[in-house]
Amino acid sequence: MKGKIADGEARDRLIVWIRRRMEEFGITPEALAESLQHDKDHPPLxxxxxxxxxxxxxxxxxxxxxxxxxxxxxxxxxxxxxxxxxxxxxxxxxxxxxxxxxxxxxxx
Structure with missing residues (x-):
């Protein structure tokens, strides 16, 4: 398994990366939730x-x-x-x- 990341570890690393990017760009969890809701309310045509x-x-x-x-x-x-x-x-x-x-x- 050398050179590969276990699924759990990959997930954890991805979460850390996402949190850092959100902090870097000033994205709050509330803003993310609002954006996701907007996308649900206005699906692509x-x-x-x-x-x-x-x-x-x-x-x-x-x-x-x-x-x-x-x-x-x-x-x-x-x-x-x-x-x-x-x-x-x-x-x-x-x-x-x-x-x-x-x-x-x-x-x-």
Missing amino acids: YRDARGNEWNGLGDVPAWLRAAQNVGVNPAFFRIETRAHEPALVESSTVSEQIGDQRQLDLFA
Whole structure:
């Protein structure tokens, strides 16, 4: 087992590292809890192949704007529809949203 860290030890080291980073950046446990709650209350609506996400709040992120600029319909990245919020684009069939099938590997 030389050179490897036991699971319990790795966990403990990770906790120490996280606590130090929180202290370094002035993050309180309360602020962390609020941030986690905000993420639960506002789940992502759009996700690309690289894992970039956007919950529809604030400015459109650069990755989604770049996709729009090359002609990819933002609905292609839609992962959830919430009934009480309007979609970023009008709904249409999946084939209309995707358009040219060659666009599928633009963001892979």
